Amino acid sequence: MDDAGFIIGSYALTFGAVILYTWRVLRRGRKLADQIPDEDKYWL
Amino acid sequence: MSSAATDPAPVVELDDAVAVLGSFPALAGATLRVQRREILLLQGPNGAGKTTLLRLCAGLLPVARGRAAVLGWDLAHHRREVRPHVGLLGHANGLYLDLSVGDNVRFWGSTVGASGAEITEAMALLAVDGRLGGLKVRSLSAGQKRRTALACLVARRAQLWLLDEPHAGLDAAGRDELDRTLRAAAAAGATIVVASHELERAGALATRTVEVVAGQVREP
Amino acid sequence: MGVTRIAWLVARKDLRVEWASKVFTNQVLPFAAVTMVIFAFALDADVVLERVAPGLVWLATLFSLLVLVQRSFAIENEDGALDATRVAGVDPRAIFAGKALALAVELVILEAMLLLAAVVLYGQDVPIEGVPLLAVTSITATCGLAAVGTLYGGLAAGFTGRETLLPLLTLPAVAPVLIGATRAVEAALGTAGAVVSDGWPWVGLLTVFAVAFGVGGALAFGPLIDE
Amino acid sequence: MTTLHPAASRATDAVAGSPRRAGTGTTATRILGIATIVSMCWLVAFGLGFSPADRDQEEAVRLLYVHVPTIWLAYLAFVVTAVSSAMYLWRRSLGWDRLAGASAELGVVFMAVTLVVGALWGRLTWGVFWQWDARLTTTALLFVTYIGYLAVRNLGGSHAQRATRSAVLGLLAVLEIPLVHFSVQLWRSLHQGRTFEPNDTNMDGLMLFSLFVGVIAFTLLYTWLIIHRTRAMAMEDMIDDRGLDDALAARRAEAAAVPGADEEAH
Numbered sequence: 001m002d003d004a005g006f007i008i009g010s011y012a013l014t015f016g017a018v019i020l021y022t023w024r025v026l027r028r029g030r031k032l033a034d035q036i037p038d039e040d041k042y043w044l
Numbered sequence: 045m046s047s048a049a050t051d052p053a054p055v056v057e058l059d060d061a062v063a064v065l066g067s068f069p070a071l072a073g074a075t076l077r078v079q080r081r082e083i084l085l086l087q088g089p090n091g092a093g094k095t096t097l098l099r100l101c102a103g104l105l106p107v108a109r110g111r112a113a114v115l116g117w118d119l120a121h122h123r124r125e126v127r128p129h130v131g132l133l134g135h136a137n138g139l140y141l142d143l144s145v146g147d148n149v150r151f152w153g154s155t156v157g158a159s160g161a162e163i164t165e166a167m168a169l170l171a172v173d174g175r176l177g178g179l180k181v182r183s184l185s186a187g188q189k190r191r192t193a194l195a196c197l198v199a200r201r202a203q204l205w206l207l208d209e210p211h212a213g214l215d216a217a218g219r220d221e222l223d224r225t226l227r228a229a230a231a232a233g234a235t236i237v238v239a240s241h242e243l244e245r246a247g248a249l250a251t252r253t254v255e256v257v258a259g260q261v262r263e264p
Numbered sequence: 265m266g267v268t269r270i271a272w273l274v275a276r277k278d279l280r281v282e283w284a285s286k287v288f289t290n291q292v293l294p295f296a297a298v299t300m301v302i303f304a305f306a307l308d309a310d311v312v313l314e315r316v317a318p319g320l321v322w323l324a325t326l327f328s329l330l331v332l333v334q335r336s337f338a339i340e341n342e343d344g345a346l347d348a349t350r351v352a353g354v355d356p357r358a359i360f361a362g363k364a365l366a367l368a369v370e371l372v373i374l375e376a377m378l379l380l381a382a383v384v385l386y387g388q389d390v391p392i393e394g395v396p397l398l399a400v401t402s403i404t405a406t407c408g409l410a411a412v413g414t415l416y417g418g419l420a421a422g423f424t425g426r427e428t429l430l431p432l433l434t435l436p437a438v439a440p441v442l443i444g445a446t447r448a449v450e451a452a453l454g455t456a457g458a459v460v461s462d463g464w465p466w467v468g469l470l471t472v473f474a475v476a477f478g479v480g481g482a483l484a485f486g487p488l489i490d491e
Numbered sequence: 492m493t494t495l496h497p498a499a500s501r502a503t504d505a506v507a508g509s510p511r512r513a514g515t516g517t518t519a520t521r522i523l524g525i526a527t528i529v530s531m532c533w534l535v536a537f538g539l540g541f542s543p544a545d546r547d548q549e550e551a552v553r554l555l556y557v558h559v560p561t562i563w564l565a566y567l568a569f570v571v572t573a574v575s576s577a578m579y580l581w582r583r584s585l586g587w588d589r590l591a592g593a594s595a596e597l598g599v600v601f602m603a604v605t606l607v608v609g610a611l612w613g614r615l616t617w618g619v620f621w622q623w624d625a626r627l628t629t630t631a632l633l634f635v636t637y638i639g640y641l642a643v644r645n646l647g648g649s650h651a652q653r654a655t656r657s658a659v660l661g662l663l664a665v666l667e668i669p670l671v672h673f674s675v676q677l678w679r680s681l682h683q684g685r686t687f688e689p690n691d692t693n694m695d696g697l698m699l700f701s702l703f704v705g706v707i708a709f710t711l712l713y714t715w716l717i718i719h720r721t722r723a724m725a726m727e728d729m730i731d732d733r734g735l736d737d738a739l740a741a742r743r744a745e746a747a748a749v750p751g752a753d754e755e756a757h
Binding site for chain 3: 181
């Protein structure tokens, strides 16, 4: 069925983008956090 | 800084002022007082921060750290208010190259409301009237452009003159003319800060000299 | 010194520079004309061209707008004049209004030429009853374009990459002008059976756009060029 | 013990290896993250599994459950950007600026997803990838506008300069959107009848619930990511500031090293 490809593809695309972007945000945060002493982090 | 005590309101007041170009602290904590009618010479090697100091005083750069006040305005909050009272002649002349000398002086004069007579007078003072006045700035020599820019400054009647290498490109007559203009302006109540490599020339003109080293000001 | 008077001085200065340098007449106008010719190569000259002529006129105007805006701020930056303007304490609203006015004058001349090109090259007829609509459309659309162009031109000026930043910011913002002005000109020229009365709602839209960006631009220009 | 200059103490911290330091997460964000993942799993289960096929759209209706929430997220993000831009201009606090920037970045990412998935959905239900209706066209132009916004954020200058520039631009975008939307709407309605209504679906309870799960899941995702991203941006700014401290210290040392200095240099 042709529709299934579109539907699964769209779900894969959406969640792929979500996972990829989330991973990037968290990793960037991690990398930066290692360079900043904890006392400067206002959220702690 | 003995003179600082006599006059309560210096024209330029820098306290450990820092100014940043990109991420480079071109001015790294400068402390300086300039009194009214002084002709102050800034000397120092290239890259020491003389130009940045002048641009900071003109209100063109934000004060990153420390305190800076010009003509009584705190530059942290009133950069724009300061500017009309300050004349800056930087490396660039700030001229429109496709306009004539006269058009340039008239334009800059008019933006601050100078009268026609004042503009004519300014052009005569810097000897850029007459035939020169009708020429396109693009066709002028470096010295003539410099004189045109100075005429614009005179026409604008600034209280604080900030000059970056004003002698560059001028011939002997032009230099004499410039020095005379500056002395006259100081006598008339203006304050002048000159950054120059030409110590003999500018030293004779200046009433005081300070050294700019690695973004800081050093009194002799 | 009133803002209006300084704006007038700035506009006169800009036009005088253009007049003296001849870049507008010798480069920008020919560029716009060549664009019109190129369109004819890309589209079928016999069938499509007459239908899409109004759109092409405005497209060519948009491209020329980008060139003119770059030019308008290049003359300011050539010898540090923009800094000098800032030091002179010239009111940013006056700079904005003055430069936008000069730009608008240039654009109107350009549009007249492009319309002439459409008549000559694309075989457009200009019905007499469409002329008022044409004139009003041209002026209101031009005001909007000049305001947006000056605003983003001033923002991009002085940064590396300004040549690409300017179209990136300007083109989405002026999309309503392209749509509105094209439809209005179609109505004025009677393209594809449009009637003149169809065009006036678009003039309304163009007016709203020009006012919104004229006021917004005047307020935003200072913080954008000066912070 | 003399107190060290903050810059100096931080600089030594940085040299002392890379100790395991606290990241951008806190207990609250971890809970938020788990809730997001759980609700995303629910969304997949309901969207692809439990919810029924539509009468008209058949299976294609399943795209609704991810498409609508991504649009929602993108528009929510842009609204937050606009509001934070206004708040920055009012309060002049860099926190608002970073919130605006982080939100715009999220908005652009999810707007891109929206446009692609929307095109796929359009192909399924309308037979074409793109329709020139006001909603689609405005969305596309909005996308480009915020790409421009992000470009301006990266122009450089001090934090305050960046913040003011982007805040003004963020507000100008608000001026732009209704004009674009209205002009496209007027254009399409004059030239042809109403275009397709994307939501001409008869929703039953389970379908509405699936959509609801989707919106909740993406709102949680937005909140979770925006917190992390804003904190990361705050750290980027701190690193810039610290770079300035170090550069300043280096330049001062340079001044002290220049010969001919009198007592003032030491």
